[in-house]
């Protein structure tokens with residue numbers, strides 16, 4: 001996984017033209033884009049290892065892609081927050097999906113958490129770390145030792161996750177422009 005991501009990092013500067021064959025991230029892997037005529041669906045589908053878009057959407061492929069990322073992120077975040085809330089007994093008052101570029105998550109003073117849809121491009125264990133990080137802020141509002149001790153009880157390798165986010169910042173920009 002690490003190696004695969006590093007390889008794709010090398011092409012991160014490339015401009016996105018949404019041409020057929022361009023690869024897009026989803027949960028830490030990349031899948032090529034494929035345009036089709038024969039399907040009646042709108043938007044994006046991830047089928048048999050390819051992102052499928054109807055050819056009619058080619059001129060606004062970026063917009064439909066971002067819509068798909070946001071929708072998919074919202075569903076996944078709700079499920080993962082639910083799981084980690086039950087595990088930690090830390091329940092947010094709400095979940096908001098943002099377009100944060102380098103700010104992947106936050107927790108408000110009223111214990112509502114915000115998560116960037118861009119995280120959907122990262123591996124699931126990274127998404128889980130950011131969720132747990134924000135849930136722990138419900139109990140500990142700062143980054144004290146008590147805070148990190150709490151994170152560690154749920155994500156023992158939280159340091160590795162922090163490092164991954166630091167090393168792969170550009171990766172989460174790669175799919176689309178802000």
Ligand SMILES: [Zn+2]
Pocket residue numbers: 133137143
């Ligand atoms: Zn924090």
